[in-house]
Amino acid sequence: MSALFNFHSFLTVVLLGICACTYVKIHFPALFERRTGFRGVFWKAARIGERLSPWMAIGCFSMAVSIIFF
Numbered sequence: 001m002s003a004l005f006n007f008h009s010f011l012t013v014v015l016l017g018i019c020a021c022t023y024v025k026i027h028f029p030a031l032f033e034r035r036t037g038f039r040g041v042f043w044k045a046a047r048i049g050e051r052l053s054p055w056m057a058i059g060c061f062s063m064a065v066s067i068i069f070f
Contacts, residue, residue: 012067015059022049022056 025032025046032043049056 008066012063015056015063018045018049018056019060021045022053025050 021032021042022045025043032039032046034040035043
């Protein structure tokens with residue numbers, strides 16, 4: 001089933017996307033210099049990951065537990 005129709009999969013994709021954008025922004029900051037257009041979405045995701053990192057860590061950990069055990 002696609003991630004658009006399954007809410008659990010959708011949350012997993014969103015969390016992984018935010019974590020990946022934050023990781024790439026830390027290592028290659030030149031990729032996220034433009035804040036408009038299509039790349040602006042990735043810049044915003046990286047900003048969310050930077051600002052809410054404790055909450056993102058809790059979200060990723062709880063998603064990992066739910067995927068493994070449920």
